[in-house]
């Protein structure tokens with residue numbers, strides 16, 4: 275027997291429409307490059323998106339055309355988030371921190387036809403413009419005229435009608451396209467359907483997931499070019515949340531200022547952002563009012579436990595750890611504690627909150643061991659595989675990467691994990707970052723998280739370096755806090771009670787900064803390259 279419910283396509287249109295209809299006065303706040311603040315509302319947004327959709331069609335947008343954006347977080351970018359897919363196009367966000375060569379590769383692979391770009395990012399465009407073939411370039415200007423070769427965004431949408439004849443869209447149609455940041459090889463395209471974005475938004479908004487409501491004010495520190503700012507702009511629009519966009523100003527002081535001024539309740543970003551904010555709060559206690567903040571979501575890389583603890587104990591701020599990938603739209607797991615775990619000791623609670631967390635509804639997980647068998651007990655270490663309605667089933671035009679998707683319908687994340695009896699996933703490492711020493715695995719993530727708990731250490735990354743006797747040994751790259759000191763001997767003493775002896779790094783390399791990829795994560799491949807000629811005999815071997 276069939277259910278007797280309507281066939282209703284899950285597209286972004288009802289999300290967009292609801293915000294304009296029921297939350298017309300809720301604010302969208304943007305900070306521009308000159309630090310000025312602009313206030314708008316969902317009511318204005320509702321009209322401007324339709325103007326933009328009309329303008330895109332006038333520029334020749336055809337169903338399925340890819341439209342690239344190269345911009346920071348602001349309300350015009352939000353307009354593009356909706357106008358492009360609602361006009362039948364595909365929103366392709368570009369990461370301005372990538373090289374010109376990578377950007378050209380990605381745009382040509384995606385066959386982008388139009389580009390919307392921030393005026394302050396035109397120098398990035400200059401780096402690749404000769405290598406791409408675009409129908410038009412539209413510039414989000416702020417206090418400057420658009421260059422001759424381009425169209426000014428405001429002038430383009432101004433004469434357009436503020437109602438748009440939305441085409442019929444079916445839920446399986448592509449809405450967005452995002453390339454992985456390429457820490458593991460050439461960037462790979464992930465194509466999000468309308469349905470995936472809708473279901474992802476619904477689950478993200480749940481209180482046990484990211485938790486968003488119309489009473490919140492959400493500030494995405496995570497850039498709108500990084501997995502759609504983790505889908506937060508879609509989720510927030512769905513529930514009518516006030517959105518606060520920081521523009522290019524992502525330093526700790528600028529963010530704290532905005533949290534305070536706009537009474538932000540929920541914010542999200544990668545660990546390096548929160549490490550900077552924690553440092554600022556520690557240095558200047560009592561200066562910043564963070565009392566409006568209910569949750570700070572951290573993801574994209576492992577959140578050091580010492581950071582979660584520092585925010586909690588010293589500043590009464592709640593960090594929520596989450597895991598995801600470009601291929602999972604990105605939300606996969608969230609480390610909120612089940613009620614009975616809230617009763618555990620403080621130590622245990624912290625341990626659980628520093629794990630990657632419990633899979634959200636509709637994300638199924640399994641762990642597959644080295645022998646290819648699915649781990650039955652939930653305890654053994656292995657590769658995390660996932661499936662669900664917002665998990666990619668293949669990459670965009672990339673048969674070479676087909677082996678990331680198993681024959682029985684799972685996506686291979688490349689993350690090595692254990693899953694505890696409660697179902698909480700804990701990442702040990704990415705498969706390529708694990709260190710194999712004398713036949714035993716060593717987790718680089720565990721070592722670097724522990725090192726970042728040392729009072730003098732600002733950042734640490736641990737990588738495998740080839741070793742004549744052990745195959746590989748861990749070497750730690752360390753950035754010290756300003757004015758702090760820590761010798762290799764002191765660091766080893768600090769780690770000794772925490773790890774088996776053979777885990778301890780054999781050598782420490784002090785750096786001014788650890789190389790990062792375009793999304794702010796440690797670029798371990800570059801670090802491995804830098805350290806590949808490391809001479810063991812020259813360095814002390816404190817581990818043994």
Ligand code: ADP
Pocket residue numbers: 454455456457458572573574575576577595596597598599600601630687688689701704793795
């Ligand atoms: P890339 O794969 O190019 O780095 P993604 O942004 O898709 O780009 O990164 C996904 C990866 O980031 C995951 O596979 C995982 O290794 C890492 N990651 C994401 N969130 C976390 C987290 N909370 N803890 C540890 N690692 C994480």
